[in-house]
Amino acid sequence: MRLTMRLKTMAALVLGAALIAGSAPAMAQSASTPSFFSFFPRPSNFGNGPVKGTSSIRRQTVAYNGPYKPGTIVVNTAERRLYLVQDNGTALKYGIGVGRDGFRWGGIKTITRKAEWPGWTPPPQMLQRRPDLPRYMPGGIDNPLGARAMYLGSTLYRIHGSNEPETIGQAVSSGCFRMTNDDVTDLYDRVKVGTTVVVLN
Structure with missing residues (x-):
């Protein structure tokens, strides 16, 4: 019983480490990759603002x-x-x-x-x-x-x-x-x- 618990704990730690390692590149990438909203910038004529270029x-x-x-x-x-x-x-x-x-x-x-x-x-x-x-x-x-x-x-x-x-x-x-x-x-x-x-x- 004690061995089984120890194996489960080790498996959980290995899985957690793998998840963290797998997510690190994604986190680094998200810092340098434009977000969704950067592809749709707020227009310069939004609301009562001026027309772009003027x-x-x-x-x-x-x-x-x-x-x-x-x-x-x-x-x-x-x-x-x-x-x-x-x-x-x-x-x-x-x-x-x-x-x-x-x-x-x-x-x-x-x-x-x-x-x-x-x-x-x-x-x-x-x-x-x-x-x-x-x-x-x-x-x-x-x-x-x-x-x-x-x-x-x-x-x-x-x-x-x-x-x-x-x-x-x-x-x-x-x-x-x-x-x-x-x-x-x-x-x-x-x-x-x-x-x-x-x-x-």
């Missing part, structure tokens, strides 16, 4: 003492920011996407037309570069012009929204100025046809 270029009010009168839109291409001059020594500052190399420009234009959820017809020059593009795309959430567009003079350029908010702050367009849909809607509601737009390149 956290540093949120719309804000800044001091302004420049030469342009209230109501003027000033686009600083190098800074990739758009300013709407206010009448109290301030300006509203928005992040924008600008033209890539070879497509940036400067000058003074006026807003000649405004449109909500505009349709998009790629110009012939763009179709030559991108023959895969549709000849026309109706307005909507997938349209590259986004929620609003403000047309500049008689050019093909616009200040418009975007279905790619991650590109705001980058030089990616064919000369237009992109904004988030939220920002372009805010700007659209503040300006009218005839507004002066100064583009500093």
Whole structure:
């Protein structure tokens, strides 16, 4: 009886040691292996947070003492920011996407037309570069012009929204100025046809 008990005790100790030894590599591996949740990180736009890529270029009010009168839109291409001059020594500052190399420009234009959820017809020059593009795309959430567009003079350029908010702050367009849909809607509601737009390149 005593021998049997001793054998059972030894067997239990051997089994326990084997289990501990077997679990050690797994424990070491778990320390260096990403957990389940690391494959599903909390998104940067969770809750009321900013859209990814735009956290540093949120719309804000800044001091302004420049030469342009209230109501003027000033686009600083190098800074990739758009300013709407206010009448109290301030300006509203928005992040924008600008033209890539070879497509940036400067000058003074006026807003000649405004449109909500505009349709998009790629110009012939763009179709030559991108023959895969549709000849026309109706307005909507997938349209590259986004929620609003403000047309500049008689050019093909616009200040418009975007279905790619991650590109705001980058030089990616064919000369237009992109904004988030939220920002372009805010700007659209503040300006009218005839507004002066100064583009500093």
